[in-house]
Amino acid sequence: MIEKILLADSGTGHSEEMLKALMEIPSIQRANVTVLHVVPSQITTDAMTEKWEEGGKVLANAIQTLNLDPTHVNGILRQGDPKDVVLKVAEEIDADLIIMGSRGLKRIISILENSVSQYVFQLSSRPMLLVKDDIYVKKIRRIMVAVDKSEAAQSCLKLALFFLRDIKGGQLTLVHVDPNLTGKSDSVVGAAAEKDPVVAAAGAEAKKAGVSYQCIAASGKPGEEICRLAEENNIDLLMLGSPDRRPSIAKGLPDLDRLLGTSLSDYVRVHATCPVLLTRTVAAYNQ
Known part of the structure; x- marks a missing residue:
């Protein structure tokens, strides 16, 4: 279940709107919300005092x-590096979901410009809902899950079903993309799509949960296809598993493949025209 939500609020972007849309979902309306605002360290005492006052106003307004x-709801005002503080507070409250704004920076730029959301996702195993500054947050009715055989994708599916089970008129779109790096794209919908065993298995889970769903089997470049299908189907929330490929000895280090923009999750994070929820491990969401 989603019982503890951490909203990392910088005072800008659409993260507050995203949380309000999320809290309209019946299955998580009783969740406890922690609103966090981080005040960067300052050189002088006067500057620090001023930033604390500004931060307190941002937190109160949020x-x-x-x-x-x-x-x-609980408000936390902390001083420090936002990247480290968000991670620390998420651990302290044992957050089931982190919501953050994202500038949608591409590839190496996210490193050079010190992207907080990108850094936090690399080092946290908790689900993260990223909301780009240039998108419109809508009421959540249509959720898309990119499915495959990974454990992280199964986690996404379980969470989507948890969200949708009590949403009146809710619709789940299940998409599996067979990689075709030549750039040729194709897709089939409905019964034809369910010939794909990955899609069929996900559809069976949705049916068992009593959730309305449609299936799409596609081929092409996965990132491009997922973003295209999300836009074509007017999706309100796109969910994607992002398996952690680092060896256990390096769990405290960022995944350079993702930071450099070569991963599926990084492509979708940057190019999707709706909010993106990324997960890694399977969690026990009640259905």
Whole structure:
């Protein structure tokens, strides 16, 4: 279940709107929300005092704007490097989901410009919902899950079913892309798509959970196809598993493949025209 949500609020972007849309989902309306604002360290005492005052106002405005049940919301104002503080607070509260804004920086630029959301995702095993600054946050009705045989994809599917089970008129779109790096793309929908065993297995889970769904089997460049299909189907939330390929000895280090932009999750994070929720490990979401 999603019982503890961490909203890393910088005072800009659409993360607050995303949380409000998410909290309309019946299955998570009782979740406890921690709103975090991080004040960067300053050189002088006067500057530090000023930043603390500004940070306190940002935090207070965010809590007021969200209009959540006071018994289910907590505000935290911390000083330090935002990347490290978000990770630390997520561990402290044992967050089931982290929500962050994202500038959608491409590839190496995300390293050079010190992307907080990219860094946090590399070093956290917790699901992350990334909201780019240039997208429109909609009421969540249509969720797409990119499925494959990975454990992370199964986690995405379980979480999507958890979200959709109580959404009236909710629709799940299951997409499996067979990689075709030549650039040729193709897709089939419905019964024809369910001939794909990966899609068929995911569809069976959706049917068992009583969730309305459609299946799409596609071929082409996975990142491009997933983003294209999400846009064509007017998806409100795109969910994607992102398996951690680092050896256990390097779990504390960023995955350079992702940081350099060669991963599927990085492509989708940058190019999707809707919010993107990324997961890694399977969690026990009640269905």
